[in-house]
Amino acid sequence: MPTGIISQNAAVGGLSIQSTVSRTASSQIGHETELPAASAGTLSTRTDDNTGIVTLAEGHGLEIGDVVDVYWGDAGGSTCRYGMDVTDVDGNDVTIDGGAGTNLPAQDTAVTVAEQVTLDTDFDGGLLEMIVASASRRSHVAFRDAVPTVLKEVELPAGEAWFWAADQGIANPLAGNPVNDVKASCGDSAGAATLKIGLLYEAES
Helix, strand or coil: CCCEEEEEEEEEEEEEEEEEEEEEECCCEEEEEEECCCCCEEEEEEEEEECCCCEEECCCCCCCCCEEEEEEECCCCCEEEEEEEEEEEECCCEECCCCCCCCCCCCEEEEEEECCEEEEEEHHHEEEEEEEEECCCCCCEEECCCCCCCCEEEEEECCEEEEEEECCCCCCCCCCEEEEEEEEEECCCCCCCEEEEEECCCCCC
């Protein structure tokens, strides 16, 4: 059966600490995909916590009906609003609305905006033994069921993995309805991100 391993090396308090977590399960899934670079701009109008206009550079490519994630500030600081609808496009002025996550920042804040990429995947999160996600640039992932309801969302700083393993005293973050897809985006306007998601789970008999 497939085995997953998470190895960590820490240097804290003058000490060197190594840790290895190993889990085995009947099934595994691996996703590796490129997330296009975000478009940089400014929140030129802030109507309310989840509505505004972003003014982007030429060639942003966004259209009415697109679903985007909006980033600002430093990665990992709860500075992302995800799943926002593009409701109007007037040249470089893009109206955004809705979504979830952190409220939009103050007007005139520098932001990046990225259209979501869909990863088609199906597994029962309640049967997870291990999951790891990492991206080469700042990114965001949202695991959704078929409703669709977001079961778990994570902002990924560049090169910093998010992971969970069973039997460590931490509740399964994807317990509930089966996962139907993953919505992901890259928040870095300097280049595309490589996103990797790997997981182990017990298949239902």
